[in-house]
Amino acid sequence: MSDVRSAANTPYRMPPPLFxxxxxxxxxxxxxxxLVLASFWTLxxxxxxLFSMDAVASMGRFVGEFFPPDTSPAFLQRVAVATWETFAMSAFGTLLAxxxxxxxxxxxxxxxAQDASWARSPTRLVLNALRSIPELVWAGLLLIAAGLGPFAGxxxxxxxxxxVLGRLFAEALENVPPGPAQALRNHGVxxxxxxxxxxxxxxxxxxxSYTLYRWENNIRAAAVLGVVGAGGLGQMLHFHMGLFQMSKTATLLGVTLLLVVAVDALSWSLRRALTR
Structure with a gap:
């Protein structure tokens, strides 16, 4: 009862001002x-x-060239193979990662607390180096060694x-409750x-959960890696866009969107099942 009274008598503090x-x-x-606002003046x-009538009309004509998408059986068969390559690249790449x-x-x-962690700093330096280089740069370097195709991607x-995952995994391992590990350590394990x-x-x-989330991102990255010759939907997209074959490009964009949505839904379902 005294705690309730003391809480009631405590003066109310207003939140601090935003500035x-x-x-x-x-x-x-x-x-x-x-500085961010001022930087816009330099651009x-x-x-x-951009919003003139000529620009709007040009964009309208450009978008109109995408319709109707190419749905010929021969082209769709090639798209199916490329879709499987993109899916396999993302899944196997994420598994290796x-x-x-x-x-x-x-x-x-x-x-x-008693861990000397002598390899902590050099290993984190390696992780920083791995994730600081974008996928496109890695693909460009590996194409020299592995050649064109999905293997380099x-x-x-x-x-x-x-x-990326190494850093996230390290943080997750450090934040694990120490009780069970300390109990085993006290017994000489x-x-x-x-x-x-x-x-x-x-x-x-x-x-x-981290792995599944990165898989979602790698689906998008795998579609982009085809631009440098790493196979999959990206390579077909780069080829047909270069030839201004917009109907085929529309089909490829639609399939890429469906693949990303399907993998996102699958990853979300798996992560939801893990948290139950």
Whole structure:
């Protein structure tokens, strides 16, 4: 009862103002905001020309060339093969990335307070290097070694995504509740068995959720990698757009959209099942 009275007698504090003259962080944010606004003045943004009637008419004619999409059986058969290549590139690339990311996440994480983590900094440097290079650059480099085709695209997705997943996996392993692992450690259980029987089981739902989310992103990336000759829908899209075959391009864009929506729905369903 006394707690209720003391809570009732506690004076109500108003929330702090959004901007305070004494707040250094507020001035930094305001300065960055002003710089962002000022940067627009350096760009040659021709808004009047963009929204002119000539521009609207030109865009209308361009969009009209996409219809009707090409639905000939021979072309759809080629599109089906390319769709499967794109799907396989994203799935296998994500699987390789998850395996490599987990292998790098273990030395990149401090698993307990007494862990020396001597390999933490160099491993995180490797992860930073992997994810700092975009998939298109990885694909361009790997095309020299692996040649044209989906194999180079798969490796490019795997290397970039391994850097992303490795960092996320390391953070997930470090944030696991330490109780079960410490209980096993007090009984003399080795660190390897602690990792497999205490740490990984607790972090597994989060690791799978991260992997599925990256798979969604890799579907889009796999479609783009075809531009540099990595196969799949992107390569066909680049080819037919270069020849201004807009009806075929419309079919490819539609199939790409359907593939992304299907993978997003599948990934969302799996992540929802994991969180139940």
């Amino acid at each position: 305070s003259a004494r707040c250094r962080g507020c001035w930094w944010v305001a300065g960055v905001f002003v 040659d943004l021709q808004w009047r020309q 998850a395996a490599l990311g987990l292998a790098l996440a273990v030395p990149a994480a401090r698993l307990h 798969t490796l490019a997705l795997a290397l970039h995504t391994a850097g 080795g660190e390897g068995r602690i990792l497999f029987y205490a740490t990984l089981p607790q972090a597994l739902p989060q690791l799978l």
